[in-house]
Amino acid sequence: MLKITLLGTGSPEVNARRASSGYLIEYGDDVILMDCGGGVVDRLVQAGYKPSDITHLFFTHLHSDHMMDYARLLHAAWDEGGQPVKVFGPAPVGEITEKLFGINGVFSTDLIARTENQCSQEVWLARGGALPRPWPSPVVTEIEADFQYSGDHWSLSCCEVEHAQPQLASVAYRLDAGGKSFVYSGDAALSDKFESFAADCDVLLHWCYRQLGDTSMPSVAAMSPDPREIAVLAARCGAKQLLITHLRVQMDSQTEHEKIHQAVNEHFQGQFRIAEDLLTITL
């Protein structure tokens, strides 16, 4: 059974209703997180998981709203005595990790204290740990657009998507397990390549940053499909279910949701939902 939990369905704006990007996939013994924006760790706990449950973390790109809770997740998983998290993402995710948790990193003063201070050592020993206490040691792999990964009876592939190049590399992910498939666009402009990549998926989770029909910002309009364009894409690639995510605050009125449903239903015949934090999908 593939269980998907939407942890963060918002944008960079702080939003009580929506944390920034983060999506959890549980399959067998693996708990896979895609992106880790601000608020995702809280949602993870609200969904009944611990940070140390995460086995794999895949970043689509390194915009802050997709990685603001990265340090918090790794630190909490480490503090719980969890296994090192396997982290994957475009460069420079390795350098960022080193800048956070390396010997001269942002958290070095904290980590020196937690591993060397007598009180911290007592707490660690009382929890069943051993001394000397090691530092966090995530296993980080920088990926290219042709990256593929095989997990325990699941596989993952990626597809380069246009978003914030040349400053940021960006990919979409497809996870296949038990005959089911989940595709997450990351932040992506429309493309034929992505359409083929998402072909016949069971669930297409697509970002939607632009309000229906809004062309007030031409560059944004060119790079960010609106709900109608996403519906056309979902129909063309044969997705069975479509969810739009990464919504902005102004897109969350009841009127706006009704307009979105109406526009999407004109083009897409499968099941459609507007994503909400903590929504789960089981395949």
Ligand SMILES: [Zn+2]
């Ligand atoms: Zn982005």
